[in-house]
Amino acid sequence: MNNDDFNSKEHESNTPPVIEAIILDSKTDPNSSTSSQFSSSPHSTSKPKRTIAAIATLCLASAFIGGLTTATALPHIYPNLFTVQTTSTPTSATTTPTLPATTLSTNTSQFPVAEIAKNVGPAVVGVSNFQSSPQSNSGYFRSSSNNNSSSGLQEAGSGSGFIIDAAKGYIVTNNHVIDGAQKITVSLSDGRTLDAKLVGADSRTDLAVLQISDAQNLTAVTLGDSSNLEVGASVVAIGNPGGNDFARSVTTGVISATNRTLDLQGESSFGLIQTDAAINPGNSGGPLVDYQGKVIGINSAKYAQTGFEGMGFSIPISDALPTIQQLIQTGKATHPALYVSVNDQYNAYAQSNNLTQGAYVADVTAGGPAAKAGITKDDVITKINDTAVKSSGDLVRELYKYKIGDQISVTFVRNGNTQVVQATLGEITSK
Incomplete structure (x- = not known):
């Protein structure tokens, strides 16, 4: 095993039509009642007729005012009832404003994906x-x-x-x-x-x-920031699942989780983005894009165990960028290292025997940072500075947060005793 080679996104009211309806009802019913009550007497005289006419006029005015008052007060007295009644009425006055809003909402949710695919x-x-x-x-x-x-x-x-x-x-x-x-x-x-x-x-x-040497008519992506992603945010994956026959297939989903860990070579170096956007063989290396059209991840793996669906993983672009820049500038990548080899098989044994979980040191390179700090074979590293380490993947991810030459504190357990030492990180190159 090589050194440090670990296994491992103002409103128009509806009140006027209702008031009008109530007014009409109020004017119709009293008028009908008044007409039948006061015109039914065949012995009425001129003076009583004038009196009756005055009374009828007063009643009509009262009914009008009462209806207007009732219509105005209803939305305040029974807001829920009023809302249900008006919105459920199948009239153009109430349904027309609702339909465009629904259509716009639908178009808005679909529009970014089409733009992302296009751009x-x-x-x-x-x-x-x-x-x-x-x-x-x-x-x-x-x-x-x-x-x-x-x-x-x-x-x-x-x-x-x-x-x-x-x-x-x-x-x-x-x-x-x-x-x-x-x-x-x-x-x-x-x-x-x-x-x-x-x-x-x-x-x-x-x-x-x-x-590629022929750079004519090429289009480049825009890189985003994956350091502060929100779980549930919508994302788009683009790639070639199954090869060129399905080139630039577009799938959509959300960020299911962040900072996920996988025990895979390379992927174990990062806290990965988990997404339910479909990622299939051939998607590896393609971009995971947010709804602003910016690349936030590099699709790299999926959880393929039988019975599991919608569990794809992407390398966060902000974590990958330093290595990408190194590869472009020098053709290789360098990383901080302790110069130890770690074996995770220890953790199964430790769990069964109630021992401390950590990164079990299987070998130490003579003259390397770990050896100089006093770390030896069979030690179990449990912390880098104040961050807990429970596996080789944890150790790699923590070391990669620092720079070559940084001094860190390493906590480890030896024969049941906890020790803390200072180590200066060395350098390993890509292979």
Whole structure:
């Protein structure tokens, strides 16, 4: 096991129509009643008629005022009843304002995804990994539609990537997408398929940078900030699941969680973004994009255990960017290190025997930072500064928060006794 090689997004009221309805009702009923009451007497005289007319007029006025008052007061006395009655009335006065609002809301929720697909999609590429193909018993290379007969290479795998520098043709993808490649090709949204040069790769962070020489008409993504993501925020994943036949497929979902850990080489170096946006084989290396159209993650893995769905994981772009920049500038990445090898098999034993959980030191490099600090084989590291360490992944993630040459305090357990030492972080390079 190599040193430090750990296993591992003002309103118009509806009152006037109602008042009018109430007024009409109020005017109709009393008038009908008054007419039948005062015109039914066949012996009425002129003077009584004038009196009756005055009374009728007074009643009508009272009814009008009473109806108006009632209509005005109803919304305040019975607000819930009033609202239900008016909104449920199938008239243009009440339904017309509601329908446009519903339509606009629906369009708004769908509109960003269409814009993201339109704007970010052209920056997403397919990445093909070509390797020597083993010969069959007949002495011929196994047939494949992706066979590169001129060089004897065959497509061993494919994934996705995205352009981060259109002028220089730089593309980001996962290390595991191009691992072992003897030739790499990139398929662009305009139909071109170009050979790509490997600028640099780092297995410890599962990141790689490619470059294509023909940088004409390229589109680059806009990078976002993944340091303060909100769980439940909407996100979009774009990539090539299954290869170029499904190039630039768009799936949507939310950020299910942040700071997730996986015991996978490279992915264990980060607190990952978990999403339920569909991520399938071939999506690796593609972007996870927020609703502002900015890349917040690099899709890298999914939880594929039977019975589980919608559990994809992305490397946060803010955590990945320092390594990406190193790969572009120097072709390699360097990381802070203690120069120890760690074995997580200890934790199962520790749990069964009620021992301290931590990063079990399986080996220490002579003359390295850990050895100089007094850490030896069989020690169990439990803290880096004030942060608890319960596994090799925890140890890597904590160390990567610091810089080469930083001094840290390391807490460890030896034979049941807790000790704290100071160590100055050394340097390891990508491999």
